[in-house]
Amino acid sequence: MKLIECIKYMRKYGKRPTYSCKCRLCGKIYYNIQKIGHLGYCSIKCGTNGSSWKKETGKYYPCGVCKKSVWKVPWERKHYKRVFCSKKCFGIGSRCEKSHRWAGGIRIHNGYKFIWTYLSYGKGKYISEHRIIMEKFLCRKLKPFETIHHKNGIKTDNRIDNLEVWTKRQQPAGQRVSDLLNFVATNYKTEIENILHK
Numbered sequence: 001m002k003l004i005e006c007i008k009y010m011r012k013y014g015k016r017p018t019y020s021c022k023c024r025l026c027g028k029i030y031y032n033i034q035k036i037g038h039l040g041y042c043s044i045k046c047g048t049n050g051s052s053w054k055k056e057t058g059k060y061y062p063c064g065v066c067k068k069s070v071w072k073v074p075w076e077r078k079h080y081k082r083v084f085c086s087k088k089c090f091g092i093g094s095r096c097e098k099s100h101r102w103a104g105g106i107r108i109h110n111g112y113k114f115i116w117t118y119l120s121y122g123k124g125k126y127i128s129e130h131r132i133i134m135e136k137f138l139c140r141k142l143k144p145f146e147t148i149h150h151k152n153g154i155k156t157d158n159r160i161d162n163l164e165v166w167t168k169r170q171q172p173a174g175q176r177v178s179d180l181l182n183f184v185a186t187n188y189k190t191e192i193e194n195i196l197h198k
Contacts, residue, residue, distance in 0.1 A: 025049060065089040111155035130158045134165060152183045 021032050023042035030042040041047035049071070060069040063085040070085045084090040105116030107126055114126040130148040135141055137160050142148075149166045150157060185192065 063089055064093045108156070113156050113158065130163055133158050133160060134163055137163075138165075151179050153180065 019032055020029055021040070021042075022029055023046055024040040025046040026042065028042045058071050058073045061072050061083040062068070063070055064082045066085060066089055068085045070083050072083060082093065084093055107114040113129040115129050115132065116124055117127050117132070118124040128148075130150070131142055134148050142165070145167050147166050149164050151162050151164060154162070
């Protein structure tokens with residue numbers, strides 16, 4: 001179709017003229033503005049699977065989750081170390097320990113130490129280490145209104161001697177003065193003596 005005929009068609013019907021084409025790979029009939037759209041393929045998937053360069057240089061690799069064979073070319077294997085056949089398998093294969101960002105299941109957030117733990121129904125989440133230690137010591141689950149207090153104020157010091165159970169209603173902001181004074185007196189004796197002798 002010439003340019004003038006194309007312009008007349010657009011003015012009459014309000015859209016560009018389309019041609020019916022047959023896909024070279026799957027044989028599906030599709031419509032395109034040009035006579036040979038996408039080099040004769042109905043979609044990007046058919047185009048990549050049907051192109052000769054991919055057939056010559058590619059190779060089948062097993063999926064990292066379901067072991068289904070997936071066709072990959074060398075540059076795809078260079079950029080992506082693991083092979084997945086679908087988004088679902090990618091989501092399963094890049095979780096927790098399988099993730100490239102896995103740091104051993106330990107996180108520090110707001111000074112507290114969190115550990116990755118698996119729950120009973122197959123999923124997992126990060127739970128604070130001091131809560132896990134206290135639950136093991138008490139042999140029961142902590143109630144929602146119970147919190148764990150660090151006696152010496154060091155949030156990563158999760159020894160059982162340093163932990164005590166408080167309730168949210170009774171726990172004030174900060175530390176108990178007696179605990180703070182005992183901690184300073186035992187750990188900073190020389191500094192206290194220097195201040196007193198001045």
